Amino acid sequence: MNTNFNEHISVDCVIFGYDLKSLKVLLLERHLHEPDGKELIFMDLTLPGNHIRNNEDLETAAQRILFELTGLNDIYLEQFAVFSDPDRLNNPKDQQWLTAIGKDPETRVITAGFFSLIPLEKYYLHQNDKDSLPDWYGKNPCWHELNTIGSMAFDHARVLEAALQFLREKIMSKPVIFELLPEKFTASQIQNLYEVILGKTLDKRNFRKKLTNLEFVVSLNEKQEGVAHKPARFYMFSRDVYDRKKKEKFTLIT
């Protein structure tokens, strides 16, 4: 087994981030230029992704590719689906692009979707140099608001939609919500996060009742400062306590 790229298998990463206001997703730009000159033919958006190497696990590949394209390092990644439609790269734009970067547009490629959640404040994206990079390389990694995303490459709109659905189901049964929050967060922040993910509003009093009843959400003796209203108390998630009493079910929402 060698370290070449496997031309049939790729990974794509859907990285969700939360800035204490809205849910965002990490995307790159895909550019296509005239073969000779600098003329831009089109630009659209793409998930960070690429082909795996033959000696790599899918997850290792996803970690590597994400790092290469965006500078994000060593973050929790989880595979959530595989996209295997034989026609998934057959839109005219995609065929044109594949041909332009020197690939055989007929090659069958399946992709594994990976998903991750990070608190925006904690990570910095590196910026690559748009103009010196070849067309096959994703440009300008950026966070995008979920509901204002333009045209996407390949079947990435579908991949994103599936990831969002996966996220919605996952937060109902596993404590992944905390991956999106800063270490210390207020009750309203976590409630707002649920609301933006699920797209519905929740009752404040009932939500807080449940929150404060969870033993693994520990209330700190620390409050917001410098806000123009009654300062809110901070909480944090204790994975220790959670692991110790996994049995207790995770129902912040019903």
Place this chain on the structure above:
Amino acid sequence: MNTNFNEHISVDCVIFGYDLKSLKVLLLERHLHEPDGKELIFMDLTLPGNHIRNNEDLETAAQRILFELTGLNDIYLEQFAVFSDPDRLNNPKDQQWLTAIGKDPETRVITAGFFSLIPLEKYYLHQNDKDSLPDWYGKNPCWHELNTIGSMAFDHARVLEAALQFLREKIMSKPVIFELLPEKFTASQIQNLYEVILGKTLDKRNFRKKLTNLEFVVSLNEKQEGVAHKPARFYMFSRDVYDRKKKEKFTLIT
């Protein structure tokens, strides 16, 4: 794109069946003979699986392969995980077998696991002719009790374990349990099925209370006949009603 086999991508199917007593899984035998003669070198068990064709969706491939190997036709299949460890085919036995059937044992292969549930009584497996088939072809499809399974090919023990875990989680939130039952079933039959899948016993009265409260489980005016005890009432699952009121949550178990 062509119809050749893709040497990097395979599918494996974990088909669970229930015979109103215990949970079973569908396996084939993998044989390895001396290159010349009829001498059997080893035999172990394998999930039904094979490589996909380049013009096939993963699910289409799984359907085709399952049919070719076992005769099962047009059954509900769902992808549940991908197995991509670069060393997944590197056990000595597997390397020997791959070489013997004329494959390059160094080729990287990832496999998509598919999973299905069927009521045993409704399906017949075709029997293939062990002795006239080449070694690369799975032999003698059979239902095996889950807790008496011998040595398995490749990483199939892991695949099976993952499928079982997936099933345990899935029955808690989706009405897939009914896929394992005959159209008409009794309360004890469905309770026993939960018990064998989850590996724990449930309270009869509480279970039946919940069962009869589900609007999409309709109670029939029909009873068992010829049993040496009080005959039990039959129920059936109405997908119609379920689809109409998806909102109501699916909790036969807590």
Place this chain on the structure above:
DNA sequence: ACAAAAGTGTTGTGTTTACACCCATGA
């Protein structure tokens, strides 16, 4: 008459929902 499995209700406890007002801070 016996064996075998079906069927059935109550009570205490915890969980969910719905709902409206006062509080602390900075500007």
Place this chain on the structure above:
DNA sequence: TCATGGGTGTAAACACAACACTTTTGT
């Protein structure tokens, strides 16, 4: 003193867990 979001309690409805005896059938 105003605007902003923080913070709190109760009652009614419902869901859950624990628990033991009677019924119907075939043999």
